[in-house]
Amino acid sequence: xxxxxxxxxxxxxxxxxxxxxxxxxxxxxxxxxxxxxxxxxxxxxxxxxxxxxxxxxx
Amino acid sequence: xxxxxxxxxxxxxxxxxxxxxxxxxxxxxxxxxxxxxxxxxxxxxxxxxxxxxxxxxxxxxxxxxxxxxxxxxxxxxxxxxxxxxxxxxxxxxxxxxxxxxxxxxxxxxxxxxxxxxxxxxxxxxxxxxxxxxxxxxxxxxxxxxxxxxxxxxxxxxxxxxxxxxxxxxxxxxxxxxxxxxxxxxxxxxxxxxxxxxxxx
Numbered sequence: 112x113x114x115x116x117x118x119x120x121x122x123x124x125x126x127x128x129x130x131x132x133x134x135x136x137x138x139x140x141x142x143x144x145x146x147x148x149x150x151x152x153x154x155x156x157x158x159x160x161x162x163x164x165x166x167x168x169x
Numbered sequence: 170x171x172x173x174x175x176x177x178x179x180x181x182x183x184x185x186x187x188x189x190x191x192x193x194x195x196x197x198x199x200x201x202x203x204x205x206x207x208x209x210x211x212x213x214x215x216x217x218x219x220x221x222x223x224x225x226x227x228x229x230x231x232x233x234x235x236x237x238x239x240x241x242x243x244x245x246x247x248x249x250x251x252x253x254x255x256x257x258x259x260x261x262x263x264x265x266x267x268x269x270x271x272x273x274x275x276x277x278x279x280x281x282x283x284x285x286x287x288x289x290x291x292x293x294x295x296x297x298x299x300x301x302x303x304x305x306x307x308x309x310x311x312x313x314x315x316x317x318x319x320x321x322x323x324x325x326x327x328x329x330x331x332x333x334x335x336x337x338x339x340x341x342x343x344x345x346x347x348x349x350x351x352x353x354x355x356x357x358x359x360x361x362x363x364x365x366x367x368x369x
Contacts, residue, residue, distance in 0.1 A: 121351055122315040127174030134315060135173055138344075142327060142336040152335035153280040154219060 184237060191241045198242035198252055202259050205234030209263040216270030216329070224270070225329035232322055235263065257298070260318060264294050267325055271334065286338050293345035294321065300352040308359040314348025316341065 124130040146162030147155035158166060170178070191201065208231035215224035238256060242248045268291040275283040297316060304311035321341055328337030 120347055121313065121354065122347070123313050126319075127171045127177060129171055132172045138324070138340055139327070141340060142324075142333050143331065145336055147333070147335065150335045150339065151282065152333070153275055153278045153283050154221070154334060155332045 184233065184240075187233060188237050188240050188244060191237060192244045195245070196241065198238040198245070198247070199255055201234050201238040201241060202252075202256050205231050205238070206259045206263050206266075208234065210266050213266040213270035216267060216334075217273040219274055221329040221332055221334065225326050228267075228322065228326050228329065231263070235260070257302075261295065261298060264318065264321065265291060268294070271338070283335065283338070286342060290338055290342040290345060293342065293349055296349045297345050297352070300349050300356075304352055304356040308356055311352050311355055311359075313355045314344075314351040316344035316348045320344075 118124075118130075119134070122134075124134075144159060144161040146159035147157060148162070149159075208227060212224045212227040212231055215221075215227055238252075239248075242252055268287055271287045272284055272291075275281075275287060297314065298318070301311045324337045324341055328334040
């Protein structure tokens, strides 16, 4: 686990590797799933996918 | 082939056509670099007035110029050291212009917090390229860290097209800080490697 965290922080992977794809997926997940309100986004509004899910299961 | 590799390969098809067109028209790569910067300034204006989709479209056009200049130079066999220097300096200008557009936007919206976040992102963006340039005057190569210019540009486009610029700014800031840290650590460890191992 410690090794995974270290390899993520100390990034030495090339582009177009599976590690790079995984990082891209994590970033896109954060960008598109986080509700804009959680970040106090000055230009976007709405719940976002994560907020919608939380609302749906509440 | 990985997913990002596939996207890169698909994007290369139209770019190859544009590159060969520029080679045939004998357009100088330094001119392409400069035109790219001018178009990027337009993207910065669009960000500044909150027209994100327009900014995204303009960024795509600007970065086509930015991407093909080196390839055109290579194909025409007119690569020069000055061309590389000119490209690097203009890249920094393009980067900073986009951030300045966002600083203007958030200041007009009265959002000091996001003005500050953009300023921090801008600072570490400059430090990312400075750290590598300075490190490579001491060690052979310093290409560690995730957040380089292509990643930043694509993130800007995603933020613009999907109106998620705040999240994009957080990602750029955090990963730029880590990238600068990575480059400092890498340079330190390379310089402190035992000389016998380094020579072997």
